[in-house]
Amino acid sequence: MKFLNDLAPSFDLTYSDVFMVPARSDVASRFDVDLTTPDGLGTTLPLVVANMTAISGRRMAETVARRGGIAIIPQDIPLDIVAKTIQRVKAAHVVYDTPVTVDPTTTIGEAMSLLPKRAHGAVVVVEDGKPLGIVTERDGTEIDRFAQVREVMTSDVLTFDAGVDPRTAFNEMSARHIGMAPVLDGGQLVGVLTRKGALRSTIYDPAVDADGKLVIGAAVGINGDVRSKAEALLAMGIDVLVVDTAHGHQQKMLEALPLVVAARDAHTAASGHRVPIAAGNVVSADGVRDLVAAGADIVKVGVGPGAMCTTRMMTGVGRPQFSAVLECAAAARDLGAHVWADGGVRYPRDVALALAAGAASVMIGSWFAGTLESPGDLRFGTDGRPYKESFGMASARAVSNRTRDEAGFERARMALFEEGISSSRMYLDPDRPGVEDLIDEITAGVRSSATYAGARSIAEFHDRAVIGLQSSAGYDEGRPLHASW
Numbered sequence: 001m002k003f004l005n006d007l008a009p010s011f012d013l014t015y016s017d018v019f020m021v022p023a024r025s026d027v028a029s030r031f032d033v034d035l036t037t038p039d040g041l042g043t044t045l046p047l048v049v050a051n052m053t054a055i056s057g058r059r060m061a062e063t064v065a066r067r068g069g070i071a072i073i074p075q076d077i078p079l080d081i082v083a084k085t086i087q088r089v090k091a092a093h094v095v096y097d098t099p100v101t102v103d104p105t106t107t108i109g110e111a112m113s114l115l116p117k118r119a120h121g122a123v124v125v126v127e128d129g130k131p132l133g134i135v136t137e138r139d140g141t142e143i144d145r146f147a148q149v150r151e152v153m154t155s156d157v158l159t160f161d162a163g164v165d166p167r168t169a170f171n172e173m174s175a176r177h178i179g180m181a182p183v184l185d186g187g188q189l190v191g192v193l194t195r196k197g198a199l200r201s202t203i204y205d206p207a208v209d210a211d212g213k214l215v216i217g218a219a220v221g222i223n224g225d226v227r228s229k230a231e232a233l234l235a236m237g238i239d240v241l242v243v244d245t246a247h248g249h250q251q252k253m254l255e256a257l258p259l260v261v262a263a264r265d266a267h268t269a270a271s272g273h274r275v276p277i278a279a280g281n282v283v284s285a286d287g288v289r290d291l292v293a294a295g296a297d298i299v300k301v302g303v304g305p306g307a308m309c310t311t312r313m314m315t316g317v318g319r320p321q322f323s324a325v326l327e328c329a330a331a332a333r334d335l336g337a338h339v340w341a342d343g344g345v346r347y348p349r350d351v352a353l354a355l356a357a358g359a360a361s362v363m364i365g366s367w368f369a370g371t372l373e374s375p376g377d378l379r380f381g382t383d384g385r386p387y388k389e390s391f392g393m394a395s396a397r398a399v400s401n402r403t404r405d406e407a408g409f410e411r412a413r414m415a416l417f418e419e420g421i422s423s424s425r426m427y428l429d430p431d432r433p434g435v436e437d438l439i440d441e442i443t444a445g446v447r448s449s450a451t452y453a454g455a456r457s458i459a460e461f462h463d464r465a466v467i468g469l470q471s472s473a474g475y476d477e478g479r480p481l482h483a484s485w
Contacts, residue, residue: 001326001356004468012323014305015350016475021466025454030447031203034457035068039298039338039360040276041240042215044068044205045443046355046458048340050365051075051219051244052308054390057375058085059117060368060435062092065214067204067439069361072242075219079232082218086236090213094206096162096183096191101126102135102149109145111135116378116386119371119434120180120194125153129188133157134180159184162191166198173198200436204443210273215239217278222256230263234275243279243296246303246311249287253279254294261295281342283319285331292337299337300363301328305344307366308390308424322357329358329462348445355446355458356465366390370426371435378428386433387425 003009004021027033037043045068049056053074061071073082092098100114100123111123115137125133133153143152158176160169162185173181173195180194207215217240218233220226226243233241243260245253257279268274279291280300288299302325304311304318312318321344329339341354342363354362368374369390376388432438455461 001358001462001465001467004466007469009323009469012320013469014320015322015344015353016472017320017469018322018353018467019470019474019478020353020356020449020452021468022452023454023464023466025451027451027454027456030444030451032456033447033450035443035446036457037360038459039340041070041207041361042209043070043207043361045207045439046351046359046361046446047439047442048072048217048361048363049368050306050342050363051217051242052365052369052390053077054376054388055365055369055374057373058088059098059373060371060375061085061216062089062098062214063119063373063435064439065089065207065216066092066094066097067200067436068207069439070207070215070217070240072217072219072240075221075244079229082233083236086216086218086238089216090237092214093183093191094208094212094214095201096193097197099124099126099182099189099192101189103127104132104148104150104153106149107145108135108140108143108147108149108152111149112137112140112145116372119373119436120192120197122180122192123149124182124189124192125149126189131157131159131182131184131189134182157182160193161185164193166201169193170195170198196436200440204439209237209239217242219244220260221245222252226256227259227263230260231267234263234267238275240276240278240298242300243277244281244300246281248280248282248300249284249290254290257291257294257296278340280340282328283324285327288328288331288337288339289335292332292335297337298360299328299332299339300342301325301339301359302342302344302363306342307346309343322353325354325357325359333358348442349449351442352446352449352461353467355461356449356453356467358462360458366424366426368435368438370428371438372428372433373435374426379425381425381427385427387427390424390426 035045037046047069049071051072051074056071064071100118102111102123123135124131133155135149135153139152158181160183180192183191183193218238219242220229222245276297278298279296281302283303291299305321325341332339338360340361340363341359345351351362374388378386450461453464455464
């Protein structure tokens with residue numbers, strides 16, 4: 001990457017401060033751009049779901065991995081729950097969405113409560129592994145909540161055999177004016193396919209491990225018995241281990257990271273499979289060098305740019321994210337390591353600019369919180385708008401969860417200090433309620449950015465990107481107008 005006219009700034013920049021200049025390009029189509037990440041994870045999209053309790057869970061992990069990214073399970077989740085999550089993600093189909101299933105005697109009320117759990121908007125009524133019918137929100141309208149689903153389900157169900165050609169499936173669903181259909185293997189339900197899912201299966205490549213199963217990561221903190229927890233996570237089959245703390249450039253991290261590396265190396269010797277280690281967060285070249293020297297393969301970059309984070313306002317600590325990524329990525333590249341840009345992205349342009357600055361992947365948190373796949377129940381405001389609750393991982397709410405095993409006095413004392421929002425409403429976009437809808441939007445923008453730069457890969461994009469500086473007026477000029485002025 002270079003600055004336009006070689007005018008390197010004398011001050012730090014965030015994504016809104018910069019723009020990319022188009023260059024002569026022979027990349028004719030967005031589909032000619034390969035977004036496989038260079039960090040060795042096997043991800044085919046440079047998207048990582050941040051390890052936040054309100055955002056990253058089982059549904060999010062499998063859905064994102066199916067499209068090529070990876071989700072990181074937070075460090076606050078009990079290990080037995082993490083094990084079940086990893087097991088279910090690894091068991092999920094790499095092409096077809098996981099169905100929401102009920103038996104014929106399930107009540108309408110219960111079935112309706114399950115609908116928001118998946119973006120395909122239907123519940124499959126199953127008996128002995130075989131689909132009997134489908135129930136949608138329309139089927140439950142003005143029906144007694146205690147009626148059983150067998151009384152209202154649509155029993156004339158279009159099904160497909162596993163391996164069906166996506167174009168054929170799309171055309172058949174379109175002809176029957178339906179949005180989804182169960183997929184069977186030997187007569188047994190293995191997933192569901194939507195019209196959009198059929199299209200997406202021809203655009204995205206799932207992120208899979210050496211056994212062809214969906215990838216997933218998990219985080220560990222720097223307190224307590226770090227090595228034992230790392231060993232447990234590695235034994236569960238995770239694909240990347242994230243050593244995570246808000247201030248990654250501290251002595252405690254530099255002591256914990258070698259313990260995690262030792263656990264990883266022992267696991268590699270026993271299994272023959274080396275799991276990459278990510279660590280952070282830092283915002284300086286010195287921080288990168290110290291974490292890489294301690295054993296990190298990937299360094300997370302970002303202090304305070306997240307929507308749920310109040311660190312900069314509380315402490316004055318942090319750094320504008322574009323400059324942080326630019327400096328840290330250069331330092332990591334010199335050492336044969338990589339960086340993830342963690343936080344501060346609100347538009348597809350921000351993801352593209354992070355990659356232009358040298359990030360191997362971009363971590364996304366709050367942007368994905370307002371989706372059907374994020375953990376937590378779907379709620380509705382007084383105006384009827386659906387939302388999910390989100391909170392920062394340094395907030396009083398998160399600290400309370402993290403210290404639940406501490407004595408009451410210690411928990412109360414820790415709760416006095418917080419650097420994050422404890423409750424925020426993340427509204428679902430009615431046009432993009434699912435995380436896959438947001439992935440479509442982000443990927444379209446990033447691929448298009450690469451074509452403007454004449455790049456066919458993430459590495460070429462970083463090499464060829466030309467970045468200029470802009471005023472706030474310049475940034476506003478680029479905003480679309482949804483109504484006339």
